[in-house]
Amino acid sequence: MNEPDSQSRMVTTSCYYDCGGRCILRVFVDGGVVARVSTDDRPVPALKACLRGLAWKEVVYAEDRLKRPLKRVGKRGSGEFEPVSWEEALNTVAGELRRVKDQYGPAHIFLMDHYGSLSPLHGVLKAGRRFFSLFGGCTTWWGNFSHEAAAFSSLTTFGTKATGNTPDNFLHSRLIILWGWNPVVTRFGPETAYYLSEAKKSGAKIICVDPRYTVSAKALAEQWIPIKPGTDTALLIAMGYVIICEDLCDRRFIETYTVGFEQFRDYVLGKEDGVSKTPKWAQDITGVTAETIEQLARDYATIRPAALCASWAPGRTAFGEQYHRAASTLAAITGNIGVPGGYVSGGVGRVPMGSLGRTLPVPEAPMPLVHGADVYDALLKGTSGGYPADIRMLYIVGCNLLNQFLNTNKGLAALQVPEFIVAHEIFLTPTARYADIVLPVSTALERMDIGQPWGGGSYFIHMDQAIEPLPETKSDLAIFTELASRLGISAFNNKSDEEWLREFTAATPDLPEYGVFKQEGVHRIPLEQPWVAFREQIEDPVHNPFPTPSGKIEIFSQTLAERNNPLLPPVPKYIEAWEGPGDLASDKYPIQMISPHSRARVNSSLFNIPRLKAVADDAVWLNPKDAEPRGIVSGDKIRIYNDRGVLVATARVDENIIPGVASMDSGSWFAPDSDGVDSGGCANVLTRDKASPAGSFPHNSCLVQITKVT
């Protein structure tokens, strides 16, 4: 591929973003240049890309794409850089790595790699991990930003995180509840919305439980149940009350497959704490009427099979793990697990097919961990705050932390602490502006890899290389390979990219021989029937115990009981969230702010692509009941603030959001003025950097005040 292509050709690849889509991209290349990008044109169900995937040409050739290594010349964060040669940039980074390791030890380097690209070879979490393992370790982070609450719940309740179904399973559901789930916009696989709409056509009842009347609710649901954010557990528990009191449980299922129903029942009926978790009790907490709760409970227990799809956003709240545990418990007591048309609520959603047998190997090495919500605190306080090390060097790979992590203004202070910051990036993001050296990275179209869906997809996409890396850009793997050779780490990489992919393919029984796979471009794993999580456990429990300590679905977890932490109880319980509707701070900050994902971005990626920016919804949704007393009408500039920060954005006054709640899409780039007021619309200027007890990131537990800018 060294010679520019003289001919036109079509290359099959896929996005590598941290997005539930893993869609087919057909890239038309002319003379070594991307001419256009299209997608799967087969009849449905197709693996069709959305507007973001179709924007790859604009990403690759964006005017603001980083094309040369940069060295900071102004104050940190000023955005003043000058281009330097790769030789100088790599020598500087290698020199700093050696210096900090020799002077302080490797734990004083913090690797902040994240989700910029997720693929088995060039995924951001690959090369850096391998490099630092062989380098002798570093400090790094833990906690899945998307679904740590769901992962905790699945592991506790079912003993595994692999709890997904293939989306054709919805064709068997008679009731589907989109719980904090907006899959037409927030993509979870290219086939999901299609199967949901087919299910609707064949008569499934679809209900949406969400503070917003979403695009998915409009397209699919016959009922919208608006709820106050962070109170979902109370609603689920009160549904449990109705199901238990009206004797709608699946007794045989409970007896055969679960442990701990009695303890849950005692909690629900108030035997444990004197409070019956009645629909009226939940009405006062959630804002959902008792009648609606009763009906929802009856529907869920009787219109079977039912799929209660408890998505992750409600889990990204304070005590969000209880929501996933409660949803799993309801699925269990109604027998909606392991059966076609059912759904393992609280799950992370992977199906076993669609996951490679091997990815870039990361040898074991000492790596102290800091929770992602504590990264800023760890930078600021170091060992004096009880953290593993005083961080001297911050190594950022594919992460826009300043924008996407909780409490951006604390991040501003934290990024002044390290002696040296490196960032591997495609664009000069708000975070990359704080680096001392920025290394420009190639993109999906400039390298080869494998696309594996992170939702319920049972296919793989061979991501062929469409074009040569833009001059002076390199993959993360190539960058670490060069650093490794400067630091004498000879074992780092002795293979070509294609040789690695051959190995990964060979280690995956579901894939054909590499040459065949490459030729096919897309490989679907043929399935005779939809994949349903835990079908084997349910059909033949004697030979297939659940991988939990008891071998059963754990409504009550002895492991949690032994932890003896009232904030992580052994049965799911409603615990009032900080910065929820009941929090005392609400006198001062009476509005709950949520920040869903944008249809036009992947997290903060793609924010700077003009065509996508033009179609992003960056207004702040407010109910007329909140807007009118404040004199706010649609289009007004509003100030949203709390003790952590201030931002100015545009209002959209809308009945499609519950009163008392404001919603602004996450991912807009932070752009503070000289007073520190963000005019970029970065929601995390307002969020609090405190993890939930099981490690969830509570982006959706955030109280604010809103005023009109006059």
Ligand SMILES: Nc1nc2c(c(=O)[nH]1)N[C@H]1C(S)=C(S)[C@@H](COP(=O)(O)OP(=O)(O)OC[C@H]3O[C@@H](n4cnc5c(=O)[nH]c(N)nc54)[C@H](O)[C@@H]3O)O[C@H]1N2
């Ligand atoms: N287009 C697009 N697709 C994406 C992404 C993207 O950025 N853009 N990001 C991908 C990633 S990284 C992830 S983790 C997933 C995220 O997937 P989700 O977590 O499911 O997505 P969100 O958009 O944050 O929220 C979904 C819905 O939950 C509602 N919601 C918020 N808080 C609450 C609550 O407390 N209770 C209830 N009942 N509802 C609530 C919101 O109003 C929204 O409609 O999406 C993936 N897919």
Ligand SMILES: Nc1nc2c(c(=O)[nH]1)N[C@H]1C(S)=C(S)[C@@H](COP(=O)(O)OP(=O)(O)OC[C@H]3O[C@@H](n4cnc5c(=O)[nH]c(N)nc54)[C@H](O)[C@@H]3O)O[C@H]1N2
């Ligand atoms: N308020 C609020 N905040 C949230 C959320 C929310 O719902 N609300 N959701 C959270 C969730 S679920 C997530 S997953 C996180 C995501 O947070 P991040 O993982 O930080 O995601 P991005 O903002 O997309 O940043 C990824 C960066 O990687 C860069 N990049 C892309 N490809 C490559 C590559 O190949 N190599 C390198 N080195 N860089 C690359 C992109 O340009 C981008 O700047 O955000 C979290 N933040």
Ligand SMILES: [Mo]
């Ligand atoms: Mo995520």
